[in-house]
Amino acid sequence: MSAAIQNCLGCGNLLFPARLFCPDCGAEDFSTVPVEHGDVTETTKLADGTLLATLTIPGGPSVVGRVTGGPAMSGDRLPLANDLKTMTGVYAYVPLRSTPNEDTTNEEKP
Numbered sequence: 001m002s003a004a005i006q007n008c009l010g011c012g013n014l015l016f017p018a019r020l021f022c023p024d025c026g027a028e029d030f031s032t033v034p035v036e037h038g039d040v041t042e043t044t045k046l047a048d049g050t051l052l053a054t055l056t057i058p059g060g061p062s063v064v065g066r067v068t069g070g071p072a073m074s075g076d077r078l079p080l081a082n083d084l085k086t087m088t089g090v091y092a093y094v095p096l097r098s099t100p101n102e103d104t105t106n107e108e109k110p
């Protein structure tokens with residue numbers, strides 16, 4: 001699996017989180033590209049124990065995902081996934097959202 005990252009069809013920028021229009025060129029047409037891995041630059045542990053990671057992706061922005069399946073620390077390269085059911089091992093879960101206003105699904109809790 002992979003994370004699906006928004007790709008501007010106007011200028012080719014990768015955007016995260018998904019936007020309604022490109023902040024660089026103003027285009028409103030996007031595709032999504034699969035991104036397999038990200039490099040952890042920072043982690044944050046929430047009060048409930050959830051570990052969030054900020055990861056850089058090749059040629060793109062930083063993305064934020066939930067570390068699932070084990071610990072992670074800065075410098076680790078983690079697989080990215082947008083589906084909690086298909087991955088094993090340690091990975092970063094980056095939920096799939098086609099646009100900011102279309103998030104009508106309820107995310108599953110682990």
Ligand SMILES: [Zn+2]
Pocket residue numbers: 008009010011012013022023024025026027
């Ligand atoms: Zn653009």
